[in-house]
Amino acid sequence: MGIVIAVVAVLLVVGLVVGFVAARRGPDKGALLEPPPAPRPPRPGVGPDDAKPNEPSSGVGLAPRPGEAPPEEETPEALVPEPDAATVAEIEAALAEAVEEEQREAVRPRFRDRLGRARGTVAGYLTSIRSRGVDDETWEELEEALIRADVGVQTTQALLDDLREEVKAKGITDSEALLEQLKGDIKVRLADGDRSLTIGSEPGVPSVWLFVGVNGVGKTTTIGKVAKQQAEAGRKVVMAAGDTFRAAAAEQLGAWAERTGADLVRGAENSDPSAVIYDAVQRAGSRGADLVLADTAGRLHTKTNLMEELKKVRRVADREPGKVTEVLLVLDATTGQNGLTQAKQFTEAVDVTGIVLTKLDGSAKGGIVLAINAEIGLPIKLVGLGETVDDLIEFDPDEFVEALFS
Numbered sequence: 001m002g003i004v005i006a007v008v009a010v011l012l013v014v015g016l017v018v019g020f021v022a023a024r025r026g027p028d029k030g031a032l033l034e035p036p037p038a039p040r041p042p043r044p045g046v047g048p049d050d051a052k053p054n055e056p057s058s059g060v061g062l063a064p065r066p067g068e069a070p071p072e073e074e075t076p077e078a079l080v081p082e083p084d085a086a087t088v089a090e091i092e093a094a095l096a097e098a099v100e101e102e103q104r105e106a107v108r109p110r111f112r113d114r115l116g117r118a119r120g121t122v123a124g125y126l127t128s129i130r131s132r133g134v135d136d137e138t139w140e141e142l143e144e145a146l147i148r149a150d151v152g153v154q155t156t157q158a159l160l161d162d163l164r165e166e167v168k169a170k171g172i173t174d175s176e177a178l179l180e181q182l183k184g185d186i187k188v189r190l191a192d193g194d195r196s197l198t199i200g201s202e203p204g205v206p207s208v209w210l211f212v213g214v215n216g217v218g219k220t221t222t223i224g225k226v227a228k229q230q231a232e233a234g235r236k237v238v239m240a241a242g243d244t245f246r247a248a249a250a251e252q253l254g255a256w257a258e259r260t261g262a263d264l265v266r267g268a269e270n271s272d273p274s275a276v277i278y279d280a281v282q283r284a285g286s287r288g289a290d291l292v293l294a295d296t297a298g299r300l301h302t303k304t305n306l307m308e309e310l311k312k313v314r315r316v317a318d319r320e321p322g323k324v325t326e327v328l329l330v331l332d333a334t335t336g337q338n339g340l341t342q343a344k345q346f347t348e349a350v351d352v353t354g355i356v357l358t359k360l361d362g363s364a365k366g367g368i369v370l371a372i373n374a375e376i377g378l379p380i381k382l383v384g385l386g387e388t389v390d391d392l393i394e395f396d397p398d399e400f401v402e403a404l405f406s
Contacts, residue, residue: 107390108390108393109361109385109386109390109393110399110403111385111396111399111400111402111403111404112399112402112403112406114360114361114385114386114391114403115360115361115366115400115403115404117361117362118149118360118365118404119366119403119404119405119406121145121149121365121366122145122146122148122404122405125141125142125144125145125148126145126179126405129141129142129175129178129179130175130179131175132175133173133174133175134172134173134174134175134178138175138178139160139164142160142182143156143157143160146159146160146367148365149365149366149367149404150336150337150365150366150367150368150371151367151368151370151371152337152340152367152370152371152374152375154374154375155370155371155374155375158374159182159185159186159189159370159374162185163178163181163182163185166181166185167181179405182405183401183402183405186370186397186401187397187398187401189370189373189374190369190373190380190397190400190401191397192373192377192379193354193373193377193378193379194379195354195379195381195395196381197209197326197354197381197382198325198326199235199290199291199325200323202323204285204288205285205321205322206238206281206284206285206290206291206292206321206322206323207290207291207292207322207323207324207325207326208277208281208291208292208294208317208318208322208323208324208325208326209226209291209292209293209294209324209325209326209327209328210294210296210314210317210324210326210327210328210350211223211293211294211295211296211328211330211356212296212298212310212327212328212329212330212346212350212352213298213329213330213331213342213346214298214299214342215246215298215299216298216332217298217330217331217332217335217358218330218358218359218384219243219295219296219298219330220243220249220252220253220295221252221358222330222356222358222382222384222392223239223253223256223293223295224252224253224255224256224259224260225389225392226293226382226392227239227256227257227260227262227293228256228259228260228389229389229392230290230291230293231260231261231262235290235291236262236287236288236289236290236291237260237262237263237289237291237292237293238262238263238264238265238280238283238284238287238289238291238292238293239253239257239262239263239264239265239292239293239294239295240265240266240276240279240280240281240292240293240294240295241253241254241265241266241267241276241295242274242276242277242294242295242296242297242313243273243295243296243297243298244266244267244268244269244270244271244272244273244276244297245269245270245297245299246297246298247269253266254266262293263283263284263287263289265279265280265283267279273296273297273309273313274309274312274313274316274317275316277292277294277296277313277316277317278316278317278319280292280294281317281321281322282321284321284322285320285321285322292317292322294313294317296310296313297309297310307345307346307348307349308349310346310349310350311349311350313350314327314350314351325353326353326354327350327351327352327353327354328352328353328354328355328356328381328382329342329343329346329347329352329354329355329356329378330355330356330358331343331355331357331358331368331372332358332359333357333358333359333360333362333368333383334359334362335368336365336368337368337371339368339372340368340371340372340375340376343355343372343376343378344375344376347376347378352378353378354378354379354380354381354382355372355378355379355380355381355382356381356382356383356384356392357369357380357382357383357384357395358383358384359384360383360384360385361384361386361391366400366404369395369400379395380395381394381395382394382395383395383400
């Protein structure tokens with residue numbers, strides 16, 4: 001009996017010790033407590049008050065009804081990683097750059113903003129002329145200013161001869177009135193000629209625009225920009241990489257074709273340019289394209305055989321189903337009077353219909369516009385005032401003259 005009592009006493013002591021130790025330690029700190037499940041949203045049209053007897057309104061622990069999908073488990077927001085500060089800054093910078101690029105391309109460039117260098121050529125002369133009346137020195141300064149601006153001697157003389165007669169007939173003695181008369185005369189001269197780009201409307205007859213000019217003037221880039229503008233106008237475009245003697249030209253056109261969604265037709269290196277352009281016209285006809293933009297070789301215009309090659313290209317491009325509606329001579333405005341020589345020779349070879357004047361925002365003096373118009377009789381149809389797509393714009397004579405003489 002004494003043994004039993006001793007055993008019971010020992011058990012009681014052990015129980016008290018275990019309970020005391022458990023109370024001191026508390027719950028297991030390493031155990032993770034699972035949060036209670038989120039309440040199940042009520043079914044449409046059924047609120048808590050509509051729950052059936054003995055059915056919890058919260059929906060906790062309920063099995064899905066027949067035909068009802070089990071509720072999706074929601075990922076706790078705490079488990080979704082947040083981007084770090086560097087990532088956020090990079091994303092914001094990319095978005096800002098995209099917005100800036102879109103805004104830059106959406107704004108049409110102004111001649112006044114882009115002709116700063118050309119305006120600087122004549123600015124000193126104009127300031128001197130405005131400071132006094134009309135005298136012999138005024139005429140000398142006007143002549144020098146126009147020649148320095150690349151108007152050319154012949155065109156300058158014709159322009160000033162007409163101006164002298166008007167000054168005498170109208171009795172102009174004020175220098176400011178003299179300059180206004182000069183600007184008006186130039187605007188009238190530049191207004192001659194059709195500056196629109198011709199595209200036919202006959203179904204199944206794609207228009208062909210040939211781009212000619214020497215190497216380095218920006219022919220290929222101009223074609224790419226024109227392709228983008230025409231594609232945005234809703235026209236289906238085919239590009240012809242007819243400059244087969246310069247591999248970079250075909251690669252460049254390929255990049256523009258991907259950007260604009262245009263078809264590209266190219267041939268093997270040093271292959272016949274006429275054959276490439278012929279294939280492009282045939283593809284345009286079979287696919288219902290509206291326009292073929294054809295690049296051509298741009299080697300030195302002084303070589304007779306190259307001019308003969310361009311004549312052949314012109315004949316082939318005009319075969320059915322295509323029709324050549326524009327032959328655009330691309331000139332670099334910074335070449336000055338040399339551009340006038342190019343214009344004369346290319347016009348004789350391929351019946352140029354208009355001029356695309358590139359790099360007018362650079363070191364160009366601007367007067368070449370007047371020389372081309374007066375001595376060749378060709379309208380300036382497009383001008384390049386920068387590097388972006390939207391910097392290739394239609395030529396505006398009034399805006400050009402005001403920007404040059406302001």
